[in-house]
Amino acid sequence: MIKIAVDAMGGDNAPQAIVEGVNKAIETFDDIHIQLYGDQEKINQYLKANPRVSVLQTTEVITGEDEPVKAVRRKKDASMVVAAKAVKAGEADALVSAGNTGGLLATGLLVVGRIKNIDRPGLMPILPTFSLEHKHLILMDAGANADTKVENLHQFAILANYYAKKVLNIENPRIGLVNNGTEEGKGNELTKQAYELLKNDTSLNFYGNIEASTILNGLVDIAIVDGFTGNAILKTLEGTARNIFRALKDVLLNSGIKAKLGGLLVKDALGSLRDNFDDTKEGGAVMLGVKAPVIKAHGSSNGEAFYNAIRQARKVVQTDVVNDISNYFESEK
Structure with missing residues (x-):
């Protein structure tokens, strides 16, 4: 039991x-x-x-x-x-x-x-993506550590890799490092050093740098980031999704009879889309x-x-x- x-x-x-x-x-x-x-x-x-x-x-x-x-x-x-x-x-x-x-x-x-x-545990939510093939994104760390060392980012990748394999049944998880550009050598000293550690760890399937703008596109299964930035990304994604659906609802209800009729026609589709991006369906954030x-x-x-x-x-x-x-x-x- x-x-x-x-x-x-x-x-x-x-x-x-x-x-x-x-x-x-x-x-x-x-x-x-x-x-x-x-x-x-x-x-x-x-x-x-x-x-x-x-x-x-x-x-x-x-x-x-x-x-x-x-x-x-x-x-x-x-x-x-x-x-x-x-x-x-x-x-x-x-x-x-x-x-x-x-x-x-x-x-x-x-x-x-x-x-x-x-050294430091991380907080790991699982987010829905826009990809039909790769439907989940692990974000690690999403707020447990405001100040992060390069060794922490490496450990976060190892922790998330275990979770993706064992719990989500992803055979060879692709790991991306969130950065301000995709090219090798981009970023601050933290991300530059983390890039080298992740690239040289042969136990990890390191994809390389990814930008926040493509984080939900299914390029990777795991996005590694310091906790301060990760928490900002998480809250931005949640707030953006909430506001987009609220704005759509307001437009459809307050733009005349044609918009209201159109709203009735797309109501089920929008509901399905909203449900697809409900991250609570995956549970909560795991403290790994x-x-x-x-x-x-x-x-x-x-x-x-x-x-x-x-x-x-x-x-x-x-x-x-x-x-x-x-x-x-x-x-x-």
Whole structure:
């Protein structure tokens, strides 16, 4: 039985959306046991009774206003922290939370713990692309590390490569380095040195430099970037997609009868397009480099999005990718 610790109080729509996602996951998968951490009274309002769901009372929550490291150290009974302690103790196999990103990253490092010889874990979302052949893009790192060293970028590539092979079943993932040009020799000192490390690592299928403008075109399976830039790219993509669909809707509804009729004709197609670019279908962002799977679901997750994060956690545990990563790095030095 796969045991998944869930922070029931994290996220904009907690605990209702979290519990709705749990209800669906329990109905869908008969090989999981979910441990919900949070306010029992609030959780039980939405929870469907099931012997494979446990509710464990906690009294504190790490909020968006909290300073992450201080909150993890001071709020000992926070739902996120107590759930992570269960993972560290071996009482659960994975942690899923839609809560404060900084808090979850600090919890992953301070409670779950970093894998030996990994300098800095990365935060890795999986994005939909415009390519019919290569439908997924791994973005690594998307915000765990604002300041990044060249060795970190190399390790991010190795981590993401393991995930792509084991979890996404991509046989020989193509790895690109996000840069301000595609030619070798482009970029700042960080990307120039990272290029050489990636090019000379024969265990990696290094494609070369890629630009942010083509990141979703299917040229690569993995895009390597420092966390500051990666987070900016992620938020730009999310905001652009949201605004494009909002603008289309406004134009179709407010441009006269012909536009409205046209809108009715293309409504299903636009809905399908929007669904294709819903990144919550892939689950959440994985914190790779810690000793157990830690999944960061979207803060605005509804029940369906949180269900997908649980589904992702289950698959990560099944593939044992974290153990493979640990064995690789622990044997390196």
